Every structure is written in structure tokens, then in C-alpha cells.
Amino acid sequence: MVYSYYPGCTLKTKAKDLDRYAKECAKALGFELEEIENWQCCGGVYPLGTDEIASKLSSVRALNEAKVKGQDLVTVCSACHHVIKRTNDDMKNVEDIRTRANNYMELEEPYAGETTVLHYLEVLRDRVGFDVLKEKVVKPLGRKIGAYYGCLLLRPSKIVQFDNPENPTIIEDFIKAIGGEPVIYPYRNECCGGYVSLKEKEMAGKMVDRIMDSAAGMGAEELITACPLCMYNLNKSESANKLPVYYFTELLAEALGLKEEV
Template sequence: MRYSYFPGCTLYTKAKKLDDAGRECSLKLGFELDELPDWTCCGATFPLVNDQHMLMSGPTRILADTKDRGDDKLVALCSVCYNVLKRTNHVMLNDEERRAKITDFIERDYHGEVEVLHYLQVLRDEIGFDALKEKVVKPLEGLKVACYYGCLLLRPVKEIGLDRMENPTIFEDFIRALGAEPVDFPFKIECCGAFQTVNSMATATRCSREILSNAVQNGADLVITTCPLCQFNLDDRQPEILKEDPAFTTIPVFYFTQLLAVALGLDSGNLGFERNFINPLELLQEKGLV
């Protein structure tokens, strides 16, 4: 199986580990992520007002490039890119007026033909979690995982449609396939503060603290995420949270593809855990997984 792949800016730099592990695992699992040539930034925000068409020209071009390459599916790994591409495609499919404005402006012929998939969706719907389980060489036994979805992977449900909004299970099903145990984690769909990290950092700190505390209270050893912005807030805010509350229990936060790589027996040395504030290596070593 081969899919067009859109890594996005952050996966080329700050979230390289998300990308590296994702690609490495895909090969092991028998699908190819064929990177879109000459891609541009998705814009990192989907415009929430209906007169900002310019912000949709970038993602529309990405979608049109996929179509022109002869592909009808485009895979993203980053929740932000996934959300922006998926919501843009929703407009392309359902809003004739806005579609005409945008496609006329970028001089492309595009009507929403491409299906935007998240990597997790490929694992669930195309590979299958049962088949994934078969490929696991190092079951993550004894590892208690808080599966953090955040906002952009799920909402708005009518446009994204990956899973239910309130109690999604795709992430937990994935984790079970790897042999780990997902913990009951009520804050799994709460917001980490997102881009407020550059404006109202207190929001990001407080939100992260609530999410992480909830994960710890429910017995998690670690938190996994699909989103570089979530990973950043949840990991990077921890020193600040510790300052506010010395009793706070720190917890490693890393990408789901990193954990997937561990379970598939891939070289964890390449996974770049050292970039994390809370380095998960110790935990994984303790559990005998690396």
C-alpha cells in the first residue's frame, strides 16, 4: 500500500521523532508514505471566519497536488495538519461558493476528491489493529498509557469524523494492539492550551497541569499524543508546573509513533527521546522495553 504523505513543517524539525518513527514503522507494517513533492505549510490554523479565504489556499494547493499526482488519499501525522487539511477539504466538498473563490484564486481544479487520513486511521482501517498486533515483536506489557487526543484530532466531529468526541477509543485500541494497557483518562479530550502557549502561557500551563495530573491520578506511566503542539505544551510546561506545585508528579509525554517503534522492535536510539523534558528512556528501560 502506498499513500501520499504530508509531513508538515514541524515534523521536519521540532517533531522529527514523530515523523522518523512514523516512516520507519510504516515500512515495517507494509505501507509506504510517499512524501508529496514541494509541499508548503498547511497554515497551522483553519480559518474560523468565513471571509478568510486566503488561509485556505495553502491547504487546498496541498490537496490539489495530491489529486494531480493521481492519489485519492493523503496521510498526515500531525494533528494540526490533519485538522487543517480535513476541514479545508470539507469546505471544498460542501461549500460551492467558497470552493470557487479559492480554486479560482490558486488556479487549480479541485472539488474535494482527496480523502485526508490520519496515520492512526490507516492503522485502524487499512492495516487493522489485529494485523498490527501480529507485527508486534516487543509487546508493551505492564505499560500504563494515557492516550491523549486533544482537540484537533477529533473536533469538529461532523467535519473530522475520526472517532466519537466524548469517549473516543481509536487510540486505546491502538495501544492495546501494542500490548500496553490504556488507563481510564477523563481528560483525554481536554485542550492543552494550544497556541495560547505564545500568548497566554498561564492557560497552557494550567491546562497541561490538569491533563497531566488526571493522567497520573489514573495510574498512567506515560502520556502519548499525535500532536507536536500538545506534546510541546504537555512536556515543556512541566518545569513551570513543578515550580507552582513541587508535589506535582512529572510524567513523560511522547509521540504514539515512538511507542509504536518500540513495540515493533525498531532502533529506539533513533527516536530522539533526549529532546523531551521528561525523558521516557528511564521508564522504558525500567519496564525492560529498550
């Protein structure tokens, strides 16, 4: 199975690990990520006003590219996923945005939300299957791992339709599949400080400390995330309980025995 792949800006720079482990593991699991040519940055944040069109166009281009190729579009970064998925929903369901975006784009055939957007974790769950993944694991991790979801993957749940926004299970199921022991802690779906960490470092610090304390208190030995921004913020924690944080793809590679090769 070949998927269109949208890596996003950070996976090409600060989060190269997230990207290359994703691609290598895909091969081992029998699917391929075909990077969209000339993709443009999603903007990192879903446009904040309903009247903004231009800032949605890079997402629409990527979505249309996948549509032309007849492929589903796979993302790894939480922010890219959030922005592209929500833009796709707009193109499908909001007539005004669809019309105006298509007027800008001048595509051969107007784009109307036809592409299916999948997060890499959804590919693992729904296309590969966690049970199949489990069979391919050569090095079960055996560690206590806390899933850190953050906000972008889960909310608004009606549109991103990723998992139960208040009690998600997909990353926990993933952890089980790679032989780890998932640790449930209540702040796994609370914001890491996200976008404000550039200007409000102290405030973001408090938020990640709370996450670390909660996860460590519940017995986690490490955290995994799908988001480079979460990674950055979590690593800024100055809590005495600070845990190491990994991208989920890195642990996937480790469990599949690919980590050293990559």
C-alpha cells in the same frame, strides 16, 4: 500501498521523531509514505473567518497533488490533519469557497474535495488493521499508557469524523495493539492550552497540570500524543504528577522493534 504524505512544518524541525518513526514503521507495516513535493505549511490553524480563502490554498494544493497522483493523503500532526481535513470539507461542500479557491488556483481540473484525508492512526486502524499490527509487534510494551487526544483530532466531530469526540477509542485501541494497557482519564479530550501558550503561559500551565493530575491519578505511567503542540505544552507541566510524553509513532517503533535502528 503508497500514500501521499503531508508532514508539515514542525515534523521537519522540532518534531523530527514523529516524522521518521512514522515513515520507518510504515515500511515495516507494508505501506509507504510518499512526501508531497513542495508542500507548504498548512498555517497551523484552520482559518478563523469563513471569508478567508488565501490561507486555505496551501492545503488545497496538497490535496490536489494527492488527487493528481490518485493517492489518499496521510497526515501525522494533529494540527495539519485538522486544517487539511476541514479545508477538504469546505472544498467538497461549500460552493462559495470551492469556486473562489479554484479561481485562485487555476488548476487544469478544478479541485472539489475528491481526495481522502487520513490520519496515520486511521491508516493503522482502517487500512492496516489493529489486529494485523498486533501480530507484527515484537516488543509488547506492557506499560500503562494514557492517550492524550487534545482537541484538534476530535472537533468539530461532524467534519473531522475521527472518533467519538467525548469518548474516543482509537488511541486506546492502538495502545492495546502495541501491547500496552490503555488508561482512560477524563481530560484526554480537553485542550492542552494549545495556541495561547505563547502569550498566556500561566494559563496553559494550569490546563496541562489538570491533564497530568488526572492521567496520573487514573494510573497512567506515560502519555502519548500525535501533536507537537500538545507535546510542547504537556512538557511544560510543573505538576508533581508530571508524566513522560511520547509521540505515538515512537512507541509504535519501539513495539515493532525499530526504535534503535532508526
